[in-house]
Each structure stands twice: as structure tokens, then as C-alpha cells.
Amino acid sequence: xxxxxPRQGQCPSCGAPxxxxxxxxxxxxxxxxxxxxxxxxxxxQAVGKVADLIPTGSRxxxxxxxxxxxxxxxxVIGRLQYEWQQGVWDEWYIALGxxxxxxxxxxxxxxYVTSRMSRRPLPPRVEPGQSFFIxxxxxxxxxxxxxxxxVGAQGELPDPVxxxxxxxxxxxxxxxxxxxxxxxxxxxxxxxxxxxxxxSFEALHLGDKSGQALARQARPAGEKLACPSCGAPLSVRIxxxxxxxxxxxxxxxxxxxxxxxxxxxxxxxxxxxxxxxLGSAGTLRGRSFVLVGxxxxxxxxxxxxxxxxxxxxxxxxxxxxxxxxxxxxxxxxATALSVADVHAADDAEFHGKRFRHFSxxxxxxxxxxxxxxxxxxxxxxxxxxxxxxxxxxxxxELGGGEVNWTHLEHLEPGEVARAFDRPxxxxxxxxxxxxxxxxxxxxxxxxxSHWMLxxxxxxxxxxxxFALRRGTVLVDQTFTSQQLLGEATETIPGxxxxxxxxxxxxxxxxKGALQVELSSDAAQTWxxxxxxxxxxxxxxxxxxxxxxSYYSGVDDGERWxxxxxxxxxxIGSPGPGPTLVRADLQWQPGHPPPGMRxxxxxxxxxxxxxxxxxxxxxxxxxxxxRLAAFERARWENSNLQPAGKSGGED
Amino acid sequence: MTFLYRAWVLATLGxxxxxxxxxxxxLTPPHQRIDPSxxxxxxxxxxxxxxxxxxxxxx
Numbered sequence: 001x002x003x004x005x006p007r008q009g010q011c012p013s014c015g016a017p018x019x020x021x022x023x024x025x026x027x028x029x030x031x032x033x034x035x036x037x038x039x040x041x042x043x044x045q046a047v048g049k050v051a052d053l054i055p056t057g058s059r060x061x062x063x064x065x066x067x068x069x070x071x072x073x074x075x076v077i078g079r080l081q082y083e084w085q086q087g088v089w090d091e092w093y094i095a096l097g098x099x100x101x102x103x104x105x106x107x108x109x110x111x112y113v114t115s116r117m118s119r120r121p122l123p124p125r126v127e128p129g130q131s132f133f134i135x136x137x138x139x140x141x142x143x144x145x146x147x148x149x150x151v152g153a154q155g156e157l158p159d160p161v162x163x164x165x166x167x168x169x170x171x172x173x174x175x176x177x178x179x180x181x182x183x184x185x186x187x188x189x190x191x192x193x194x195x196x197x198x199x200s201f202e203a204l205h206l207g208d209k210s211g212q213a214l215a216r217q218a219r220p221a222g223e224k225l226a227c228p229s230c231g232a233p234l235s236v237r238i239x240x241x242x243x244x245x246x247x248x249x250x251x252x253x254x255x256x257x258x259x260x261x262x263x264x265x266x267x268x269x270x271x272x273x274x275x276x277x278l279g280s281a282g283t284l285r286g287r288s289f290v291l292v293g294x295x296x297x298x299x300x301x302x303x304x305x306x307x308x309x310x311x312x313x314x315x316x317x318x319x320x321x322x323x324x325x326x327x328x329x330x331x332x333x334a335t336a337l338s339v340a341d342v343h344a345a346d347d348a349e350f351h352g353k354r355f356r357h358f359s360x361x362x363x364x365x366x367x368x369x370x371x372x373x374x375x376x377x378x379x380x381x382x383x384x385x386x387x388x389x390x391x392x393x394x395x396x397e398l399g400g401g402e403v404n405w406t407h408l409e410h411l412e413p414g415e416v417a418r419a420f421d422r423p424x425x426x427x428x429x430x431x432x433x434x435x436x437x438x439x440x441x442x443x444x445x446x447x448x449s450h451w452m453l454x455x456x457x458x459x460x461x462x463x464x465x466f467a468l469r470r471g472t473v474l475v476d477q478t479f480t481s482q483q484l485l486g487e488a489t490e491t492i493p494g495x496x497x498x499x500x501x502x503x504x505x506x507x508x509x510x511k512g513a514l515q516v517e518l519s520s521d522a523a524q525t526w527x528x529x530x531x532x533x534x535x536x537x538x539x540x541x542x543x544x545x546x547x548x549s550y551y552s553g554v555d556d557g558e559r560w561x562x563x564x565x566x567x568x569x570x571i572g573s574p575g576p577g578p579t580l581v582r583a584d585l586q587w588q589p590g591h592p593p594p595g596m597r598x599x600x601x602x603x604x605x606x607x608x609x610x611x612x613x614x615x616x617x618x619x620x621x622x623x624x625x626r627l628a629a630f631e632r633a634r635w636e637n638s639n640l641q642p643a644g645k646s647g648g649e650d
Numbered sequence: 651m652t653f654l655y656r657a658w659v660l661a662t663l664g665x666x667x668x669x670x671x672x673x674x675x676x677l678t679p680p681h682q683r684i685d686p687s688x689x690x691x692x693x694x695x696x697x698x699x700x701x702x703x704x705x706x707x708x709x
Contacts, residue, residue, distance in 0.1 A: 455659035513673035
């Protein structure tokens with residue numbers, strides 16, 4: 001029978017008492033001599049020493065305690081400190097109230113709780129942006145792949161560590177807020193999966209050793225420090241977040257990731273100044289921001305440099321960052337997304353909405369000013385892909401082993417000007433069409449199109465109602481060929497034969513319009529009626545002229561016909577009263593007269609006036625043409641074809 | 651702009667309805683007055699144009 005491993009003893013290096021609070025812990029760092037002490041059977045062995053921890057400004061410490069999910073207490077019993085190109089972060093080893101253990105990772109103000117998962121199939125290698133299913137957990141997307149170095153340790157640890165070792169890890173996110181880390185170690189063993197979720201600082205209910213609740217902000221914003229290069233005062237607005245600060249006095253880029261300021265580089269003096277001063281505060285889309293950093297980025301497409309500006313905004317309330325992007329006078333508000341929320345192929349999909357691939361360029365940081373939460377450096381490059389669905393967009397930035405997605409919202413210059421009290425921004429007209437600028441006439445077109453369609457429907461209804469009012473036939477006279485050649489026929493100076501007709505008198509009731517219709521059995525000839533409807537009392541006459549004809553033939557082997565045997569004309573009423581119709585019926589000289597029929601009736605509507613009204617209602621159809629021109633102008637700024645095919649980036 | 655167009659739609663519908671009900675037609679030949687003595691004579695209302703050219707339509 002094996003004896004239980006002792007939980008208390010003495011440091012083999014200095015003799016100081018050591019204690020293992022958690023049975024799962026296999027190592028601890030001696031609080032006195034900083035030796036790494038490993039439990040090996042019944043013995044303790046010192047396997048090395050750790051260096052001093054790098055101050056990260058964390059409020060969490062050994063002995064801190066908290067509650068997860070409202071009812072699962074935990075204690076902080078150990079700490080590992082990692083360093084990579086973007087700075088330093090802490091991972092806290094926590095003992096859970098149910099006897100299990102896990103990690104509480106803290107980076108850039110965000111917190112992640114994970115615990116070690118049982119073995120299951122995992123991909124042998126991953127890359128940023130890759131998505132895959134993890135058995136029992138669902139679909140995850142890789143946010144970053146990095147090889148961070150262990151630079152410090154404190155308290156208990158689940159496994160012995162060696163300072164300087166650099167395990168390969170990948171951070172994953174799932175659609176429902178899940179978070180996981182794949183630890184590939186040095187690649188010699190199967191990857192280990194840690195899974196959990198991102199939690200807010202408040203949800204941890206953290207307290208210190210004495211039971212005092214931990215506040216989120218340990219150091220006041222706006223901390224006054226001095227530039228190590230020129231001695232000028234530095235105002236660091238978000239000391240807990242900032243990794244890089246540019247001295248506004250000497251333009252030196254300073255690193256703050258290891259506690260004290262360290263000069264990274266002397267930047268070229270700014271060729272441009274931000275149009276909104278650093279430190280400006282404002283409210284955009286309901287969120288209060290402080291402008292803490294500004295950078296100029298650019299890309300080169302077909303040999304032409306396209307610059308744009310990015311302002312880094314800090315939202316104190318939500319403890320998160322956003323960006324204000326300016327390009328050619330067009331403004332966008334950009335906010336970070338989880339990599340798991342976006343599915344990208346040729347186009348991108350986010351929250352069920354499809355975004356079209358608009359551009360794919362290599363972006364380069366040309367100039368920086370202010371403070372940043374990542375290790376920014378002039379000259380940094382990344383692959384940028386933008387997807388649009390105006391007034392929204394998505395932007396993917398790939399570089400340094402990580403992928404980041406941001407959501408873009410179009411902002412009118414006036415909105416930015418009001419938010420940061422910069423009225424001058426309104427006076428500057430944006431150039432061209434913005435990447436996610438909505439067509440400014442959407443609202444007008446939307447209203448007009450509804451009224452246009454409604455008006456057209458109403459017009460058709462009116463037409464139907466008027467068509468139901470059947471017209472009264474006033475004259476209906478048929479003329480045979482023999483009749484037309486009878487007594488009332490004469491020859492007029494032009495040579496045409498004319499048959500005069502005088503209708504019986506009839507009583508015209510109203511002032512409504514009349515329709516005169518001439519039909520004939522003409523074949524390769526014409527018939528013509530010219531005359532007037534005459535009010536016998538007033539002498540008022542409404543003249544008319546109608547032609548009926550029919551022609552056919554064969555041209556180049558194709559048969560054609562022009563059939564206009566029934567023709568009509570609208571005329572105004574000569575007024576109510578006793579009325580008659582006089583008409584001269586003509587036909588082509590040298591041809592026998594075709595049989596004709598002359599009808600006069602009241603007309604309830606004019607089909608031509610119907611089409612005229614339809615045309616009058618249709619003029620808003622110019623708006624879709626304007627929209628097409630607007631979209632053409634937008635896509636002229638793309639280096640991809642609208643269909644998603646590549647253009648020519650250098 | 652949208653207000654003007656709404657007014658335009660209503661005016662167009664009203665214009666069509668009024669034209670249909672009143673008998674007003676666009677582009678109809680102007681009315682003439684013909685003396686009763688002329689009216690009683692067949693062909694008397696014919697125009698100068700009629701007498702000098704007649705209809706020369708067709709193909």
C-alpha cells in the first residue's frame with residue numbers, strides 16, 4: 001500500500017516550510033528562495049529557481065479567492081507568467097471548491113477560466129482562422145497560435161516547469177462564448193486540451209486574502225510618468241492595458257509590458273497629426289470613449305499608396321477597446337468580434353448576414369502616436385481582408401500568428417464631429433464613396449417605391465372601375481362595297497373616291513368623351529373616315545379622322561403583316577343636345593372600296609391617358625440607376641471584382 | 651422630396667380620374683363652330699386641307 005504524498009515539508013534548498021494545498025499539485029515555488037520544489041514520492045526535490053516576476057499590475061494575487069457560476073468557490077494558489085512578442089500575461093492556478101483545479105488566465109483586461117479536459121481526438125497542428133469540431137464541445141475557431149516563453153512562477157503548480165521553455169499553444173473560441181487552449185508543449189507528446197469560457201472580472205467575485213472585494217481598476221487612469229528618453233511627463237490613460245506608449249514630446253516608442261518604460265525605438269517625427277487630439281472624450285453610438293492612440297496605416301495597390309487613419313478608443317465602462325477608422329473623409333466605428341462568430345470563405349457570414357469580399361491588401365503601420373494595448377511598431381505589416389454589407393462591414397487582420405475580426409459601422413462625419421466636438425470635420429467633404437457608406441437615398445427610394453407601387457395599383461383599380469362603365473353606342477353604321485360606290489360617292493381633287501355619310505340625329509346626354517372607331521376588311525389597301533360629331537343646336541363640332549388599313553408581304557423570305565383594320569380616335573364631346581355624325585369615307589384610288597363599319601360611342605376612359613399617368617408615376621425609377629452608379633463608384637475602390645475575383649495588389 | 655412625390659402621386663391619380671369622368675382628353679382636335687346652313691349641305695364642313703389634298707395614307 002502506497003503512502004499518501006506529504007503535503008507539507010521543508011524546501012530542500014533553503015529549509016523554509018513549504019505546503020501543497022492541492023493534492024493535484026506536483027510542484028511549488030518556495031516563497032523564500034524561489035526554488036522550484038517538486039514532489040517525488042515521499043521526497044521533495046529542488047529542480048531550479050525562478051526569476052523575479054514581471055509586474056503586470058494585476059489585482060489578483062496568491063490567496064485571492066472568488067466564486068464561479070455563483071456557487072463554485074475557488075482559491076488562487078499558483079501563478080505562471082508567460083511572455084511573447086505582444087507582452088506578458090499571467091495564468092493563475094486555481095483550486096476549485098469541488099476538489100478539481102483549473103487556470104484563470106488574465107490578458108489585456110480579459111479573463112478566461114479553463115480546466116484540463118480528458119483525452120479526445122485533436123488536430124495535430126492548427127493555424128489562425130481554422131475551424132474544427134472538438135468532440136463533446138462543439139465547433140471552435142483558432143484565434144492565435146503562439147510560442148510563449150515561461151518567464152516566472154509563484155506558488156503551487158500542477159506540473160514542474162522550466163524557465164525559458166516555450167510550449168506551442170493555440171487559443172480557440174466557440175460561437176457560444178466558449179474558450180479553449182490547445183497545449184502542444186514541445187511537440188513530443190499528444191496535445192493537451194484546456195476548455196472553459198471567457199468571464200468578466202465582475203463575474204469572478206474576486207476578493208483578497210482578507211476578504212476585501214477586489215476593485216477592477218488598481219491604478220488610476222491618467223497616471224503621470226516621465227519619458228525615460230527625454231524626461232517629459234507621460235500621461236498614460238489606461239496603464240493597466242497599455243503595452244506601448246509613444247512619447248508625444250520626443251516621439252520615442254516606449255514599451256510598458258515589463259513594468260517600467262523601456263525605449264523601443266525613436267520614431268520618425270510625425271508627418272501627420274491626428275485630426276482628433278489624443279485624450280479627447282466623446283460618445284458614439286451610446287458608448288463613451290476616450291481617444292488614447294492614433295496610427296496611420298497604408299497599403300499599396302497597383303503601385304499607388306492608400307493611407308488611412310485608425311484611432312484607438314477606450315471604453316471605460318465596458319473595459320474594452322474600439323477603433324475609429326478614417327479613410328478619405330469617410331468614418332467607421334470598428335469593434336472586436338470573436339473569431340468564432342464569423343465564417344469566411346469567398347464571402348463572410350456573421351449573425352446570419354452575408355458580407356461581400358471587398359478588398360485584400362497588406363497593411364503597414366506607418367506612424368503611431370499615443371498608447372496601445374499591443375506591441376505596435378512602425379513598419380508592422382498584416383494581411384487585411386474587408387467584407388462589406390453597407391452600412392456594415394467586417395475586417396479580418398491576419399498576422400503575428402493571430403487572426404482578429406472587427407465589425408465596422410459607417411459613421412457620418414457629422415456624427416464624429418458632434419461626438420468629439422470637432423465641428424471642422426463636417427466641412428470636409430468625403431472623397432468618393434466610402435467602403436461601407438450606405439447609399440444616401442435609401443430612405444427616399446424606400447418611401448417613393450412604396451408610393452409608386454401603391455399609386456400604380458390604385459391607377460389600375462381606377463382603370464378597372466372606369467372600364468366597368470360600359471359606353472353607349474350612338475352610331476353603328478356598316479357600309480358594303482356596293483353602297484360606297486352608290487349615289488353619295490364623288491371624286492375629290494386629290495383623286496380619291498369619297499362617300500358622304502350623315503347619321504340620324506341622336507340625343508347626346510353628357511359632356512363625356514367620345515370614341516370614333518373605323519373598321520374595314522381592307523387588304524393591301526386603306527380606308528379612311530374624316531368627319532365630325534356635330535351638336536345641332538349650338539353648331540359645335542368635334543372633328544375626327546381615322547384610318548383603317550391592312551398590308552402583308554414577304555421580304556427576304558420572311559412574311560410580314562401590318563394589321564390596323566380596326567382603328568379608333570378619342571374626341572371631346574360637342575356638348576349635350578341633339579347631335580349627328582357626318583363622315584366622308586375614302587379609299588385608295590384605283591382600288592375597289594373595302595367594306596367599312598363606323599361606330600361612335602361614349603368613352604369612359606382613355607387608355608393613352610392611363611399610360612400617361614403610369615409614366616408620370618414612374619419617374620422614381622431613376623433612383624435604381626443612381627444606386628447602380630453609386631455601387632460602381634464604391635467598387636472602383638476595391639482591388640477585387642464584385643464577384644469576388646482577385647484584382648491586382650502589389 | 652418624398653412629400654412632393656406623395657403629392658405628385660395623388661395629383662396624377664386625381665388627374666386621371668377627373669379626365670375619365672369629365673371626358674377631357676389630351677391631344678384631341680380643337681372644336682369648331684359650323685353654321686346650320688353649312689351643316690345641311692353634305693360635305694360642307696370639310697376643311698381647306700381636305701379639298702386640296704385629300705387623304706394620301708397607306709403604304
